[in-house]
Amino acid sequence: xxxxxxxxxxxxxxxxxxxxxxxxxxxxxxxxxxxxxxxxxxxxxxxxxxxxxxxxxxxxxxxxxxxxxxxxxxxxxxxxxxxxxxxxxxxxxxxxxxxxxxxxxxxxxxxxxxxxxxxxxxxxxxxxxxxxxxxxxxxxxxxxxxxxxxxxxxxxxxxxxxxxxxxxxxxxxxxxxxxxxxxxxxxxxxxxxxxxxxxxxxxxxxxxxxxxxxxxxxxxxxxxxxxxxxxxxxxxxxxxxxxxxxxxxxxxxxxxxxxxxxxxxxxxxxxxxxxxxxxxxxxxxxxxxxxxxxxxxxxxxxxxxxxxxxxxxxxxxxxxxxxxxxxxxxxxxxxxxxxxxxxxxxxxxxxxxxxxxxxxxxxxxxxxxxxxxxxxxxxxxxxx
Amino acid sequence: xxxxxxxxxxxxxxxxxxxxxxxxxxxxxxxxxxxxxxxxxxxxxxxxxxxxxxxxxxxxxxxxxxxxxxxxxxxxxxxxxxxxxxxxxxxxxxxxxxxxxxxxxxxxxxxxxxxxxxxxxxxxxxxxxxxxxxxxxxxxxxxxxxxxxxxxxxxxxxxxxxxxxxxxxxxxxxxxxxxxxxxxxxxxxxxxxxxxxxxxxxxxxxxxxxxxxxxxxxxxxxxxxxxxxxxxxxxxxxxxxxxxxxxxxxxxxxxxxxxxxxxxxxxxxxxxxxxxxxxxxxxxxxxxxxxxxxxxxxxxxxxxxxxxxxxxxxxxxxxxxxxxxxxxxxxxxxxxxxxxxxxxxxxxxxxxxxxxxxxxxxxxxxxxxxxxxxxxxxxxxxxx
Numbered sequence: 001x002x003x004x005x006x007x008x009x010x011x012x013x014x015x016x017x018x019x020x021x022x023x024x025x026x027x028x029x030x031x032x033x034x035x036x037x038x039x040x041x042x043x044x045x046x047x048x049x050x051x052x053x054x055x056x057x058x059x060x061x062x063x064x065x066x067x068x069x070x071x072x073x074x075x076x077x078x079x080x081x082x083x084x085x086x087x088x089x090x091x092x093x094x095x096x097x098x099x100x101x102x103x104x105x106x107x108x109x110x111x112x113x114x115x116x117x118x119x120x121x122x123x124x125x126x127x128x129x130x131x132x133x134x135x136x137x138x139x140x141x142x143x144x145x146x147x148x149x150x151x152x153x154x155x156x157x158x159x160x161x162x163x164x165x166x167x168x169x170x171x172x173x174x175x176x177x178x179x180x181x182x183x184x185x186x187x188x189x190x191x192x193x194x195x196x197x198x199x200x201x202x203x204x205x206x207x208x209x210x211x212x213x214x215x216x217x218x219x220x221x222x223x224x225x226x227x228x229x230x231x232x233x234x235x236x237x238x239x240x241x242x243x244x245x246x247x248x249x250x251x252x253x254x255x256x257x258x259x260x261x262x263x264x265x266x267x268x269x270x271x272x273x274x275x276x277x278x279x280x281x282x283x284x285x286x287x288x289x290x291x292x293x294x295x296x297x298x299x300x301x302x303x304x305x306x307x308x309x310x311x312x313x314x315x316x317x318x319x320x321x322x323x324x325x326x327x328x329x330x331x332x333x334x335x336x337x338x339x340x341x342x343x344x345x346x347x348x349x350x351x352x353x354x355x356x357x358x359x360x361x362x363x364x365x366x367x368x369x370x371x372x373x374x375x376x377x378x379x380x381x382x383x384x
Numbered sequence: 385x386x387x388x389x390x391x392x393x394x395x396x397x398x399x400x401x402x403x404x405x406x407x408x409x410x411x412x413x414x415x416x417x418x419x420x421x422x423x424x425x426x427x428x429x430x431x432x433x434x435x436x437x438x439x440x441x442x443x444x445x446x447x448x449x450x451x452x453x454x455x456x457x458x459x460x461x462x463x464x465x466x467x468x469x470x471x472x473x474x475x476x477x478x479x480x481x482x483x484x485x486x487x488x489x490x491x492x493x494x495x496x497x498x499x500x501x502x503x504x505x506x507x508x509x510x511x512x513x514x515x516x517x518x519x520x521x522x523x524x525x526x527x528x529x530x531x532x533x534x535x536x537x538x539x540x541x542x543x544x545x546x547x548x549x550x551x552x553x554x555x556x557x558x559x560x561x562x563x564x565x566x567x568x569x570x571x572x573x574x575x576x577x578x579x580x581x582x583x584x585x586x587x588x589x590x591x592x593x594x595x596x597x598x599x600x601x602x603x604x605x606x607x608x609x610x611x612x613x614x615x616x617x618x619x620x621x622x623x624x625x626x627x628x629x630x631x632x633x634x635x636x637x638x639x640x641x642x643x644x645x646x647x648x649x650x651x652x653x654x655x656x657x658x659x660x661x662x663x664x665x666x667x668x669x670x671x672x673x674x675x676x677x678x679x680x681x682x683x684x685x686x687x688x689x690x691x692x693x694x695x696x697x698x699x700x701x702x703x704x705x706x707x708x709x710x711x712x713x714x715x716x717x718x719x720x721x722x723x724x725x726x727x728x729x730x731x732x733x734x735x736x737x738x739x740x741x742x743x744x745x746x747x748x749x750x751x752x753x754x755x756x757x758x759x760x761x762x763x764x765x766x767x768x
Contacts, residue, residue: 034645134645194630194653198622201654202615205661208647209611211595227593231586235619238582246578252684261418261518263592263674267681269578270585277589290647297651300636 013082015090016048016097019073021113024150030108030143036133040122043147044069044113045105048089049097051151057384058153059095060144061085061104062161062168065236065292066284068112071104087367094375099384100157108143109135109291117287118219130216134291137164137171137299144168145176157384160184160375162364163331164292167299170339173316174301182319182382184375187328187364189335190309190342191300196330199239200293203232207286216287225286230277232289237276242327242360309342316343320350321378323371325363351378397466399474400432400481403457405497408534414492414527420517424506427531428453428497429489432473433481435535441768442537443479444528445469445488446545446552449620449676450668452496455488471751478759483768484541492527493519493675501671502603514600518675521548521555521683528552529560541768544568544759546748547715548676551683554723557700558685566703566766568759571712571748573719574693574726575684580714583623584677587616591670600671609670614661616673621660626711626744693726700727704734705762707755709747735762 024043031037046069051058061071063084072089075081083104089095095102106114109132117132124131148156159169159180166188172180192200207213210228214221241249250269265271305311320343324336333354343350353374357363363371408427415421430453435442445455447468456473459465467488473479479486490498493516501516508515532540543553543564550572556564576584591597594612598605625633634653649655689695704727708720717738727734737758741747747755 036645191636193627194634194636194651195622195625195627197636197651198618198630198653198657201651201657202618202622204647205618205658206590206615209615231590231593231615234582234586234589238579238586241579243577243579246582250578252575252578252581261420261678263588263678267578267581267585269582273582273585274589294645294647 013086014072014074014079015086015093016073018076018079019046019048019070019083020076021046021069023113024147026143026146028146030139030146032133032139033136034134038108038115038133041108041115041143042113042119043105043108043115043143044110045103045147046070046072046083047104048072048102049100051101051153052384055151055153056155056157057099058101058103058148058151058156059158059160060148060156060172061089061095061102062140062144062159062165063104063107064161064163064165065289065296066280067165068110069104069106069114070112071102085365088372088375094372094379095160096376096379103147103151105144105147107135107140109288111285111288116285117216117291118285127219129219129287132287132291134294136295137167138175140168140295141171141175144172145179148179155179155181157382158182158184158379160186161188162186163188163361164296164299167296171299171301173318173320174313177315177317180318182321182378183316184321184323184378185336185339186321186323187325187331187336187361188339189331190302190339192297197297199235200297203235204290204293206231206235207290210286213286216290218286224281226281229281229284229286229289230274233280233284234273234277237273239330240361242329242358244327245358245360248358309338310345313339313342313348314346316348319382320348321353321375322350323353323355323364323374325355325357325360327358328361328363330361397470398456398458398463399470399477400457402460402463403430403432403454403467404460405430405453407497408531410527410530412530414523414530416517416523417520418518422492422499422517425492425499425527426497426503427489427492427499427527428494429487429531430454430456430467431488432456432486433484435485435537436768439535439537440539440541441483442485442487442532442535442540444532444540444543444556445473445479445486446524446528446543446549447488447491448545448547448549449673449680450664451549452494453488453490453498454496455486469749472756472759478756478763479544480760480763487531487535489528489531491519491524493672495669495672500669501600501675502669511601511603513603513671516671516675518678520679521551522559524552524679525555525559528556529563532563539563539565541766542566542568542763544570545572546570547572547745548680548683551680555683555685557702557704558697561699561701564702566705566762567700568705568707568762569720569723570705570707571709571715571720571745572723573715574686574723576681581681583619584681587619588674588677590615590619591674594670597670602670608665610665613665613668613670613673614658617664617668618657618661621657623714624744624746626713626742628711629742629744632742693722694729697723697726697732698730700732703766704732705737705759706734707737707739707748707758709739709741709744711742712745712747714745
């Protein structure tokens with residue numbers, strides 16, 4: 001829900017003003033790709049802007065590994081809690097709330113209000129923990145489609161996401177071709193590489209082997225696998241940044257009092273990574289993290305098409321924007337071009353933009369003028 | 385020490401035949417860069433070939449993070465225990481034992497027979513553990529110089545190493561210019577990048593936060609921080625291989641019975657990394673690992689020269705071979721070119737070879753014909 005910006009508040013952040021999450025309850029069983037099913041579940045979401053009478057101006061924002069429904073604006077009870085993609089959503093911004101009705105949600109299996117491993121399992125009256133099923137990108141899209149139904153939205157004007165969020169945008173065009181007019185697939189890949197999976201597995205092993213993990217049932221033990229989650233996030237952060245950006249941001253600068261010939265923090269980069277790791281471990285759920293990385297690993301729409309990505313993407317009728325960033329080494333431009341080439345081969349409408357931005361994989365979150373102009377320009381063609 | 389190859393044994397591996405480690409005892413105090421000192425210490429070493437009368441044909445092989453003194457041949461009690469760089473050492477091989485006297489050692493702080501954290505601290509009669517000082521590349525070179533003294537070797541014909549070993553070869557030319565006629569600096573860098581340090585710090589944090597680490601005094605607790613060491617090695621392995629090589633070696637292949645929607649091994653790359661991690665954790669010392677990575681982080685000969693690498697390298701009188709590998713993303717060719725450019729600027733003799741080899745950072749260990757020809761050709765110019 002959207003509230004107007006408070007007088008005197010700078011519109012540079014939180015352009016849509018104070019917001020609050022809502023919760024949609026679903027009582028129809030959802031069968032997952034794994035064969036498991038959820039008899040009922042909740043999705044936490046936020047919306048910004050106004051749905052028009054034709055219900056034709058809705059845009060779905062899909063989040064990446066650690067994202068959630070708080071995409072834009074600030075929380076009414078905490079003005080400093082700005083949405084994770086606030087720079088792109090608001091009046092006059094690329095996802096223009098004067099024109100579009102924007103929906104952000106927390107995916108199934110998440111830890112920000114949607115049903116997930118830290119939710120109570122009605123069958124046991126205890127947290128799901130390890131018993132919460134593994135969910136896939138297709139499962140998320142199926143759950144998101146039901147959320148669209150609650151608004152009476154037959155088709156999204158656009159589905160947009162970066163990284164794992166971009167994979168959901170792509171999956172929408174395959175699972176519900178008629179329900180998505182355009183897809184913005186940013187800093188993504190049509191499937192993970194062996195190296196990508198390797199990094200994910202190290203992160204998972206850090207969590208799974210943390211003695212405080214207790215096979216995923218740590219909630220009952222009054223502990224959390226903070227060590228493992230911290231390591232996973234530290235490692236993740238290295239892969240989100242570019243080598244050049246890290247060099248510029250930290251270089252080999254040492255903190256005051258360094259040169260200790262010990263194992264305390266010495267280099268600035270160590271301080272940054274440990275801080276990021278600690279911050280994340282303090283708020284994120286380890287079982288959610290495991291499932292988010294697994295969804296990444298499993299994503300591979302071409303798998304059932306003999307690895308022929310063009311054949312896999314053929315059912316899509318959406319217009320595509322595929323965007324990549326020159327310094328992203330997690331999902332480099334070559335991975336985006338795989339999707340572009342498949343769409344071109346099929347004669348499907350696609351715009352490709354390779355954006356020169358220094359921030360590595362994290363570029364998709366940045367307030368970069370060229371990048372934002374690309375998104376705004378593409379959406380103008382799509383209309384509302 | 386060298387023994388001739390047993391009749392009937394294929395010379396393709398273990399060309400120098402059965403070997404055994406020797407141990408040099410030093411009773412003269414060694415003051416380290418940190419200010420700490422070791423009153424006495426042992427270095428484990430092996431030699432291959434024969435030292436000539438002029439003692440002018442000696443080559444020192446420096447090891448990288450997890451290496452040791454067993455460079456070539458096979459252990460008399462285990463023919464399958466082949467030296468880690470056997471493919472380059474032996475009769476007719478690039479480090480030709482018919483011409484050269486080759487010395488391999490385990491560095492100070494190691495865990496293969498040289499004095500290190502798992503050795504007994506004479507002051508306490510317990511393992512050194514956390515009390516073993518942090519050692520630097522310069523400290524290793526100082527210890528290696530004393531080992532040279534025991535052989536009566538005034539100057540090495542060559543000092544050679546890959547990765548952290550290459551850094552030692554470079555440091556030799558600065559700390560003892562008159563004692564090294566040539567240096568082969570392979571797959572190295574003049575200092576670590578912020579990203580390199582970041583990866584090292586994640587690995588160290590995995591060890592330091594393992595509950596079985598006990599602040600480095602795990603020996604007395606009858607446990608070892610296997611979880612942390614395993615994670616450190618898994619992560620290391622990703623950075624040793626190239627993305628392309630991992631794609632070729634593992635791709636997205638899954639193991640039989642995969643698709644479990646759980647957290648057991650599914651992808652081949654997971655199986656490989658976990659196996660490598662387990663194997664390493666079973667044999668390596670965690671305190672040694674911490675110190676080896678710290679030596680990498682600290683290495684920065686230009687630090688005292690206002691970051692002017694040419695000024696730092698000016699004292700060297702050795703002839704240099706700098707070699708890099710196209711697919712090495714840990715220390716890519718650009719890092720080697722920094723050293724080449726500094727030497728060229730100074731008018732110092734340097735040969736640079738950028739070798740097209742698919743094996744990423746690990747290429748320096750591979751039996752690649754072009755690579756080996758480059759080393760052999762360079763050494764022919766150096767003479768013995």
